[in-house]
Amino acid sequence: MLLQRFLVRLLTMLVTLFGVAIVVFVVIRVAPGNPIAMMLPPGASDDDVARLRALYGLDKSIVQQFFIWLGGVLHGDFGTSISLRQDVLGLVFNRLPATLELATVALLMAIAIGATAAILGARSRGTAVEAGIDVASGATLSIPDFLWGLVLILLFGVLVPVFDISGRVSPELDLPFVTQFYLVESILRLRFDLTWDLLKHMLMPALALALPLAAIIAQLLKQSLKEVLDLDYVVLARVKGFSETQVILREALKNAALPTLTLVGVQFTFLIGGTVIVERLFSYEGLGNMAIDAVINRDLPLIQGIVLVFALLFVLINLTVDMMYALLNPRLRHG
Amino acid sequence: MDEARIARRGLSPRLWLAGGWLLLALLAAIFAPLIAPQDPLAQDLMLERLPPFWLDGAEPGYWLGTDSLGRDLLSRLIFGGRIAFIVAFAAATSACLIGSALGLIAGYFGGWADRIISRIVDVWMAFPPVLFAILLVAVLGTGLSSVILAIAIIDWTRFCRVIRAEAMSQSRMDYVESARIAGYGRIGIMLREVLPNVLPSVVALLSLEMGIAVIVEAILSFVNLSISTDDPTWGSIIAEGRLSIHQAWWVLVFPLITLILTVLSFSQFGEALKARFDPVLR
Numbered sequence: 001m002l003l004q005r006f007l008v009r010l011l012t013m014l015v016t017l018f019g020v021a022i023v024v025f026v027v028i029r030v031a032p033g034n035p036i037a038m039m040l041p042p043g044a045s046d047d048d049v050a051r052l053r054a055l056y057g058l059d060k061s062i063v064q065q066f067f068i069w070l071g072g073v074l075h076g077d078f079g080t081s082i083s084l085r086q087d088v089l090g091l092v093f094n095r096l097p098a099t100l101e102l103a104t105v106a107l108l109m110a111i112a113i114g115a116t117a118a119i120l121g122a123r124s125r126g127t128a129v130e131a132g133i134d135v136a137s138g139a140t141l142s143i144p145d146f147l148w149g150l151v152l153i154l155l156f157g158v159l160v161p162v163f164d165i166s167g168r169v170s171p172e173l174d175l176p177f178v179t180q181f182y183l184v185e186s187i188l189r190l191r192f193d194l195t196w197d198l199l200k201h202m203l204m205p206a207l208a209l210a211l212p213l214a215a216i217i218a219q220l221l222k223q224s225l226k227e228v229l230d231l232d233y234v235v236l237a238r239v240k241g242f243s244e245t246q247v248i249l250r251e252a253l254k255n256a257a258l259p260t261l262t263l264v265g266v267q268f269t270f271l272i273g274g275t276v277i278v279e280r281l282f283s284y285e286g287l288g289n290m291a292i293d294a295v296i297n298r299d300l301p302l303i304q305g306i307v308l309v310f311a312l313l314f315v316l317i318n319l320t321v322d323m324m325y326a327l328l329n330p331r332l333r334h335g
Numbered sequence: 336m337d338e339a340r341i342a343r344r345g346l347s348p349r350l351w352l353a354g355g356w357l358l359l360a361l362l363a364a365i366f367a368p369l370i371a372p373q374d375p376l377a378q379d380l381m382l383e384r385l386p387p388f389w390l391d392g393a394e395p396g397y398w399l400g401t402d403s404l405g406r407d408l409l410s411r412l413i414f415g416g417r418i419a420f421i422v423a424f425a426a427a428t429s430a431c432l433i434g435s436a437l438g439l440i441a442g443y444f445g446g447w448a449d450r451i452i453s454r455i456v457d458v459w460m461a462f463p464p465v466l467f468a469i470l471l472v473a474v475l476g477t478g479l480s481s482v483i484l485a486i487a488i489i490d491w492t493r494f495c496r497v498i499r500a501e502a503m504s505q506s507r508m509d510y511v512e513s514a515r516i517a518g519y520g521r522i523g524i525m526l527r528e529v530l531p532n533v534l535p536s537v538v539a540l541l542s543l544e545m546g547i548a549v550i551v552e553a554i555l556s557f558v559n560l561s562i563s564t565d566d567p568t569w570g571s572i573i574a575e576g577r578l579s580i581h582q583a584w585w586v587l588v589f590p591l592i593t594l595i596l597t598v599l600s601f602s603q604f605g606e607a608l609k610a611r612f613d614p615v616l617r
Contacts, residue, residue: 012457019458027474142602143595144550146557150573150591158580273463277554281577291466292558295473303470311461 002326009322013315020311021073021304025066028300056082056301069304078308079301083294088305092287096309097180098168099279099286103272105183105202106209110271111264113210114217119253121218122225123244133218140215145274149208149281156204164201166283173197205282209274213267220263224256258328265321269314350607353600360597364416372396373407375414375567380405384583400585402575408586411567412593418561418568419597422482422552423545429487430548431541434494439533441495442502443525452495459492468551472560482561486548494540501533539609546601553594569594 053059056079057068072079078088121133143151157165169175169182173194177185183202186194228234229252237251238244276288283289287306294302363370373396382405388398399408441452468485475481505511506529514524549569555561556570557577569590576587 015454016457016461019454020461023458023462024470027470030474139599142546142599144547144598146550146554147591147595147598150577150587151595153577153580154584154587154591158584269460273465276463276465276469277557280558288463288466291463292469295466295469296558296560298473307462307466307470310463310466314461314463 002323005326006323009319013319016315017308017311021070021308022066024304024307025069026062028303029062029065056080073308078305081294081299081302083297083299083302088301091290091302092305092309094180095285095287095290098182098284099272099275099288101181101183102202102206102279102284102286103209103268103275105199106206106271107213107264107268109206110210110213110217113214115221117214117218118221118225119245119248121222122229122248122252125226125229130222133222137215137218140211141219143212145208145212145271146277146281148211149205149278152204152208153281163204165204166201168198168201168285169194170197170201201282201284205275205278205284208278208281209271213264213271216267217260217264221256221260224259225252228252228256258325261328262321262325265317265324269317272310272313272317349603353603353607356596356600357604360416360593361420363413364420367413367417371407371410371413372398373410375406375410376565378404378406384579384586386583387585387589399589400583402572402586403579403583406567408572408589411572412569412590415567415569415572415590416593418479418566419549419552421479422486423548423601426483426486426490426548426551427541427544429483430490430544431494431537433487434491435498435533435537437491438495438498439502439525439530442499443506443529444521445503449499452499456492456495459489462489464489465551465554468555469558469560472555477560477562479562482552482555485555486551489551490544490547493544494537497536497540498533501536502529505529505532535609539605542601542605542608546598546605549594549597549601 050059057065060068069079076089078092080086081088081091084091117133117137121130124130153165156163164170175182175194176189176191179185183195183198186192186198225248229248234247234251237247242250275286276291278284279286279289280292287309291303291306291310293299294306379401382394382397382401383403385394385397385401385405386392387400387408388395390400393400397407397409399412401407402411437452441449467489471485471488472481475484502525511524511528514528519527552561552568553570553573556568557574559571559574561570562568572590573587573594576583576585576590580587
């Protein structure tokens, strides 16, 4: 049952990725700008143009181009970046860890803030504290990450300059890293000075991404907690003499978390989508920032590669959440 | 029932505040040439980076100060509202029309139509929306119509998903069955019976989408891909403010406040409308 569900999802996922590949391919090829012209110095001969077009395969029909590209992708060859003249897959893998670290830190912050607010609200249900949390989460939810980023830049970059608002790491530092997972590696190497520097750069963009999601978690988890708190077994725990906070943490939370978990999975893809502009805002050297440069430079192979990697990330997250939900939900497990 | 009534009473002042701000901003945008104290494009290097009126060194007539080229910030914000509202109304309405039509078809007819439309929605949801928007505007060429078109092309899925689900549940209701027995055609039922019942959700989403469209336009302006660089937009003022943040904070603060108030108002307005139209809450 579970396996069948998994295989169906996997197939849907492949169809979706194929669709994304077609859409991005078609969209960027109707672009009027000529990427070849931008690579050549003014006054280049027609022969030079033709030679470069052939080199990048732009002289073939669009259907041929698509299948040549797709064949390459299936062999792990995403082509060569026009503006950076490097292997696309190498460039993407070089930047992806920075984005994954940022998104993960943001997700953890969202869960921490959202769950704290939810527990606080459920504990003091019916009071002004709960009403305050409702109003705050409603407003926080309506303001998107781009605006939160600007607010944080003003507050903690200018007014009280405690955090860095530009870049991923201080440029003067000597980095001993062999991978691009700087944060993970700095912890593993016990270089906590570098960990702190990385976090000082990461916290503001991560918080900008985390706040809208934290508000959603606060609302939904609080609602689920309040429903669970009226059930018999929770009342029993209360009768046993546990305090309200203990009751929530020990008894209610694990049963109230499932709907929130599903939602967090879907919302995590939105959060990753948000890294594109937030990385730009904070000059953070991740995949999204590179994507915007690629679009501005009309770097077709690089745009294709980045969009496909983002899409892959999205469908993988959805698949994981779906499977986790099926595993954790007893009704589906035995269904 | 009690809770719902309290919720509605609680929304009321918020609805008035939200509606009031939107009306004020809209009127200012419409009558911009009459209201704006200065020419929004006039540069004067003698007047560069003037602070807002309550600080030392402010000039009369330049209420919110000037940017690094000496252009009046308040006038630029007022004129920037024109593009923001045009994009909000045009893009949100287009996305709404495309998405609602497809959602209604998918939800009411089901079968193959539903399967194809749902697959397309899946594909669309696998794109990072901001990157998709930037890519589309780069392809379509910068300009007002490109921005509107790009937002409509990306955000129709928001309407499609909600309307599809609503139409699906509505089409299983008794009244649809009665209409069918009474001899109405399928398209007739869809338009005359199902559509009016999904309309409240459409209206609420439309208001939300207007706020989203304003933000997307600001993001596109921020990466310098929206309207021509001459016309003031809220996003281009923010981009300028981000660069001169340490010399002139007001160039970032005022457009940021304007954007936040506008987005909050659109979303509160949408929520309030939904509560008003929702038969369960009413």
